[in-house]
Amino acid sequence: MQTRDKDWLFALRTMWERAGALPWLSGPGIALGVLFVCMPFFLVEVPPLIDVPGHMGAAAIEAAGPGNPLEKYFSWKWVFTLNIGGGVLMKVLGAQFGILAAGWWSTVLATGLFAGGCLASIRMLNARGGHGAAWALMFVFSFPLLTGFLNYILATGLSLSAFAASVWLEKQPKKRAAMLMVAQPVAMLCHAIGGLLLFLMVGGNAVGREIDRLPKGWWRPSMWRTVRDETDWMAVGRRLLVLCWPLIATVVTIVLWKFFSPEPVRSLNRWRWDQKAWYLILTLRDQSLLLDAATTISCFALVLLGWLLGARWKWQQALPGLLVFMLFVAIPSDINGSAFVDVRLFPVAMMLALGLQDWSGAKDNRARMVAYVGMALLAVRLVVTGSSFADYAEDYRKQLSALHHVEPGSRVLAFVEHSCLEESWRNTRRDHLASLASLYRQAWVNDNWAVPGLHMVIPRFRPGRNFTADPSEFVWSRKCQGGRLRSVDSALRYAPIERVDYVWLIDTGLPRRPDPRLQLVWQEGRSLLFAVRPLGFPTWQPKDF
Structure with missing residues (x-):
């Protein structure tokens, strides 16, 4: 009986390897992962995320028709601004299902897109080494989502999904360019910072790939002359142009926004360095100080010390997350009346760092241990989240x-x-x-x-x-x-x-x-x-x- 079990497991493992991806990064695996992440929402009518009731109240004001008392108190003016994703989605859904259902579905769809885009990106760039996928999913229920930054979550989910699609379509450059030319303005209109992530990830992936093509040890001064003489820089430029020219759509969207949007509120752009430091710790703050602290420390340890267990990064895998982290450090905390602009970025940087950390070269037992511990910890956190959702609903x-x-x-x-x-x-x-x-x-x-x-x-x-x-x-x-x-x-x-x-x-x-x-x-x-x-x-x- 034990021999049959071993034979069956070996056959299943061989099938997964031939498929070219780990089981949790297959199509059904990604679908199940997204479903599990969204399950806590099935316990509530109003998603218990801080800002979501505010979004629903605003949607009620927008939908108020003639004779509605809200018309006496408020007016609604659609403007061309890079912060309207949730409002548009609620309007479309609310016209069919009502505002209450629209608020619920908008939140679930944004969350599902966030989780699905994360897993799809790992699948496209780290199909055999994405043993940290469950660790990456822990940052779905992080500060931006639990605060209910619906526009940002929707835009980031679109950016992650479009990033994965851009890698998948690389052998079809015309389709890839068309997809990116559409996806960038849509993501930017949902939320400026979430949409900007698509530009960073696509550009970082393209540049990282070219760095990986350079001779080993290229960073040493003694190798610079060799690199200069042996590298066909014209070919490098052509490849980068093919991969990156569609990113001009982000620049065009920002220019159009500057010309056609109303003048934003006058406020100083402020860097809150203490806030940046605190949210390295607080980004997973949820129900239990002990659980959240243990999870945060474990995630940091995996990113910083994973190489001791055999994990590696190529520049193609590391640079997208690194650029997002650099933007988190550099960007102001408050911009034109919008707060917490910077700390929303840190969870995405951690998602990319954990998910794109390549474990394919590590010993099988170590890589599996990392994957299974991550799945167990993710399951515990989802159970705690589901239980808290039931409490919040009451x-x-x-x-x-x-x-x-x-x-x-x-x-x-x-x-x-x-x-x-x-x-x-x-x-x-x-x-x-x-x-x-x-x-x-x-x-x-x-x-x-x-x-x-x-x-x-x-x-x-x-x-x-x-x-x-x-x-x-x-x-x-x-x-x-x-x-x-x-x-x-x-x-x-x-x-x-x-x-x-x-x-x-x-x-x-x-x-x-x-x-x-x-x-x-x-x-x-x-x-x-x-x-x-x-x-x-x-x-x-x-x-x-």
């Missing part, structure tokens, strides 16, 4: 029950306690939950993104100078940065309460000083909903939590 249900007490078309001033690392490793992901008031109750809420030149939402109702749009909804616990940040009491002290119908406090706890204009109509733990009433009505009597 919490969202409890928090959103407040909207049963809100009259349709009302004005809701929301304050939500923003999670901070000093208080908890686990993020509550309630930051933009208030935006769902626009979806479920067609209500005005001060939670929308409304940066001119970057977002399409234009507030019409402005109750106060600093209480119109994001980030006016954020307050912080007294534990965050020693209580120096705005608390719910200081926010209420200056809030234009007399100009709204409700004040919704999400996970803030009770204000220290009661306001006689506020009448409690709902309470769930530390969250409260107050109706605004003229003076003389009974004051609120909340339970003490």
